[in-house]
Amino acid sequence: MRERDEAGGGLGRGLLPRLLGYHLRRAQVAVFKHFAASVGAEENITPGLFGMLVMIAENPGLSQSRLAEAMEVDRSTIVTAIDQLEARDLAVRGRSPTDRRSYCLALTDNGRRALRRMREAVLRHEEEFAAHLSPSEREELIRLVVKLYAGRDRP
Amino acid sequence: MRERDEAGGGLGRGLLPRLLGYHLRRAQVAVFKHFAASVGAEENITPGLFGMLVMIAENPGLSQSRLAEAMEVDRSTIVTAIDQLEARDLAVRGRSPTDRRSYCLALTDNGRRALRRMREAVLRHEEEFAAHLSPSEREELIRLVVKLYAGRDRP
DNA sequence: TATTGTTATACTCTATAACTATA
DNA sequence: TATAGTTATAGAGTATAACAATA
Known part of the structure; x- marks a missing residue:
């Protein structure tokens, strides 16, 4: 971060600064870059794969289709992601006892140990990235973003 | 939008809801989808190309390299974008009178007329998408997002 | 008939490196 | 030497459509 607004570069931006999408996009790119440089560099993980590990840890026996819904991506997108997690011995496709079509x-x-380390790295990344915001500002920001995309008051 | 949190789907999400990146990502995906369904459907434009049109309109004689810096992408990425805008008769590569390497x-x-229409569509899209937020909440959200990624107080 | 996981495929966005023509 | 634009290429990330196995 350089100036008041490094992407402005002294150039006029017209109505862009009044658009939520413009700022959300820039913030998201910035936070993913910070994630890659901190958590990613330490633990070789992306935000997407980290999210999947958390969802699997929190929802034992989750199927690929349910995971795809939760991540808001197509089922086919999940396949290669789980392939990667399996290849790295972080997750496994267990057979469902009740439905032979789906995996648990x-x-x-190893995945549980790795996730514990990742969680700490992610929380450090969060502290660093959000350092300019007070705790109440962070809360308020999350409240407003959630209200924006979920159309409701609280996460 | 369905529930308090449609991507939760009743599943546990662990620490994800405490992470700014998680919410920023979801909000950004949601706003781009809304843009595509409204502005994109009406005017056949993406947020990225719209942003470029605005930057060109606001900064006459802008070069591709300066535009790339403003958009925070590589110079090579700009080439095909400008190719598209030229192919659609929205923008032109004018020769610089002072530097024969660069374009103005x-x-x-046609691009000016199209941009006027697009601006209106974008503002309608913004109103719809941010309908759940009051004007002061919108302002506060932008203030906080900018403070987050620019590390300062004001856009 | 519908669902689960899979494959093949393609599209978008982006970056890197090497090139040319200028400066 | 350095910069502006270009090209070729590759890597994510994603979606669609069709398929086999199973429900």
């Missing part, structure tokens, strides 16, 4: 996703022991 | 980007007459 689970973390491996 | 400008809107065509």
